[in-house]
Amino acid sequence: MKTATITSSSPLSQLQLLLLLRRQTDVRTIANHYASQLHLCFPHNPLSYSLARTIHAQMITSGFKPRGHILNRLMDVYCKSGNLVYARQLFDEIPQPDIVGRTTLIAAYSDAGDPKQAREIFDHTPLSIRDTVSYNAMITGYSHNDDGHNAVKIFGEMMADQFKPDNFTFTSVLSASTRIVDDERQCQQLHCAVVKSGTESVVSVLNALVTLYVKCASLLSTSSMDAARKVFDGMPERDELTWTTMITGYVRNDDLDSARKIFDGMTDKLDVAWNAMISGYVHHGCISEALELFKRMKEDGIQYDEFTYTSVLSACANSGLFKHGKEVHGNIIRTEVKPASKLPLAVNNALITLYWKNNEVDQAREIFDKMLERDLVSWNAILSGYVNVQRIEDAKELFNKMPERNPLTWTVMIAGFAQNGFGEEGLKLFNQMRMEGFEPCDYAFAGAITACAGLGSLENGRQLHAQLIRFGFDSSLSAGNALVTMYARCGIVEAAHLVFRTMPYVDSVSWNAMIAALGQHGHGAQVVELFERMLQEEILPDRITFLTVLSACSHAGLVEEGCRYFESMNQIYGITPGEDHYARLIDLLCRAGKISEAKGVIETMPFVPGAPVWEALLAGCRIHGNEELGIEAAERLFELTPQHSGTYVLLANMYASMGRWNDVAKVRKVMRDRGVKKEPGCSWIEVANKVHVFMVGDTLHPEVQEVYSFLEELGVKMRELGYVPDTKYVLQDVGDEQKEYVLSTHSEKLAVGFGLLKLPRGATVRVLKNLRICGDCHKAFKFMSKVVEREIVVRDGKRFHHFKDGECSCGNYW
């Protein structure tokens, strides 16, 4: 159609043109002809290029030399259709191109991402013919090529050369500055220039100025937001863009109230503004406000889009509102015409997270599998799903299959290993991550440090701590929290405390970690002290705080305090005690010998007692030899979790502590008969371990003496039966002297276990519960099994290591 228009509206027919060309008389008529022909080439129209080539060819055959605006027009068409080379050829044929032609080519080179060429042409343009437009082209060019510094530099030259900037100049230079701003003074200087130039009522300029101040505020969190507000308030009219910029500015400055005021001040609220406000609430954890807006958005007749959905879905996923999240999902499916698999990528990614957080990994996987396109976020989302439900094998498989990875991928995986008792693999992955050139972030460090905590590997932990400081993450919250735990688990509460004290920011997780650290080391009084300080500093305790405090009270025999804290949970802090809390309370009462009270609690509990509660009762009965109740608890446990070997061990423990070895044997037989998977050869060691664990927490209890003598007896029994004492089983050497000996490393543990390290008589031995097998340990065990010709089985979290004749096989218990 365009071609038809062109031919019919041609001022000269082909015949006329040919005649004119042959005679070569009327150059002006020919020029006019070409001008009007070129006028029909719309720069961005794809047909224009071939038309321009035809016209150009005619010019050449007719010997017509284009100049002036005909030349510029032709260059423009070539540039806009992506044929810069032809444009440049034309340009080079002209002895003295004018400023319009130069500017055309400058803009074209900039658009093509070649600001160097643009700069060359500009530099060869004499100052006398430069104009504002050519400077603007340079500034815009640098700005679009993400080179803010040069854009600002050219602007400076322009000012120095006394050229007058216009609103285009400022819009460009301001947006270029936005990318490089690191000082409020830069904003103010530009602001002054705007006022001086008289463009301070042009909306696009003011908008760019607001954006600049807002960016400055988000970087430096200074008073720049106020400056932005002043410009904003003084604007003669505002477009939606400016409003939204202000909203996100306040959101990034954590000033949600001001953001909301701006939002409420908008008369015609664009969906983008709604989305910005909602996501602002979500990022600050104000879920109810976000959902409230989400609801009102619909009432106001604003269409949801994918941005709205993703924000809201992630809000639901992160706050446990799965039901609501699924309703939204249903809504999306109903209202969007597309099939579910064709939902926008980000929406599907948010859905994956929603489902796995609701323990529906398989549904999450289904969404993942059905997606027509996936990106790294999708892979990372499903990967964390598997990691978080402890399906570590699936996670591994996925990890190996991933088309690409980023630091986050590694972080998720490292944490997954660390949390599931595969500390060594976690550390290995951390190293591999670095070898493959990925910069670890503080979360990755936190994961690796947690791995060390699980392994009880102080050496690695310290190294990571040093690296952490070198990387500049020493003020990281999550890494700091992990360090507190690592040092505590490795036996150095003082170091844990030091980290805690020197952390610039702490949160409830840090407090919980520190309280737990003290609790694990039996410092009951200090636990209470720290907890009270936490309350004074108005940090709200959460359910984990109470779990920690309750078990610390239990270990330290602080019955009254424990009960009081339990009461306060609901009454003061509005936290409904869960089953875990009840189990801890029962444990607390049982250890203090208040078994009937514990029974009373079980009877009046607001829900049916489950395994953790009965287990606490059974453990209590074991200590106090309450056989009748102990058996009842064990029976309940056999009903609830018949395949859980812990119950059998606990029951055996109870009989063991009464010296009833025949009954212990009976329990072992029942366990075998029922096909309960037991740790090969380890049941007896478990008995010893349980007693030992009891010892670790209860060194202050009067029963300690009894335990000592029992252990001696048990040790003899074990040897008689041909079992190798576990490395933890070293207590028979301990006498009455009040000297404490903390085994914090594997090598120490090993040395003691094999009698290589003689403990002073009378030392109290504390082996940290969470010490696990590290590489060195492994080697030592292998060596020992070869030299001493013994079979050694060692438990390491959920895994076992079986050493025989210097060979080792490893696996999972369950």
Added chain:
DNA sequence: ATAGGGTTAG
């Protein structure tokens, strides 16, 4: 001008 994936504490 707005969106989606992670971490630490028992």
